[in-house]
Amino acid sequence: MLQMRPLPSVVRFTKILGQVAKLKHYSAVISLYNQMGASGIGPAVYALNIFINCYCHLNQMGFSLSVLGKFFKLGLEPNVFTFNTLINGFLLEN
Numbered sequence: 001m002l003q004m005r006p007l008p009s010v011v012r013f014t015k016i017l018g019q020v021a022k023l024k025h026y027s028a029v030i031s032l033y034n035q036m037g038a039s040g041i042g043p044a045v046y047a048l049n050i051f052i053n054c055y056c057h058l059n060q061m062g063f064s065l066s067v068l069g070k071f072f073k074l075g076l077e078p079n080v081f082t083f084n085t086l087i088n089g090f091l092l093e094n
Contacts (some may be wrong), residue, residue, distance in 0.1 A: 002039050014047040026054035043074065049081050056089025064089055 001008055001016070013036055021029045033051050037043070055064035064086060071078045086090055 002035065007039070008043060010044045010047065013041060014044055014050070017047055017050045021054055022048050026057050029054045042062065045071070045079060045082070047075055048076070049085055050087070052082065053085050056085060056092060059088055059093055061093055
């Protein structure tokens with residue numbers, strides 16, 4: 001999809017990230033998300049929530065909190081799902 005011109009919308013990329021995350025390939029989602037960022041595709045709130053969820057499942061809460069910082073840096077507003085995912089990640093960690 002990154003080779004297509006014009007690039008598909010962020011929604012299509014986010015759907016793919018969500019499906020890969022449902023297959024529990026969390027490191028693949030992180031890699032794909034980083035490739036999207038390198039290609040200039042802007043983040044969406046839903047995609048960042050998926051990204052946080054993947055870090056939580058990989059027991060890397062420090063990185064998930066840095067993604068929360070990215071919300072604030074980009075001026076995006078975290079929603080209930082963002083905070084719920086973080087709470088679940090802290091519970092998974094223990």
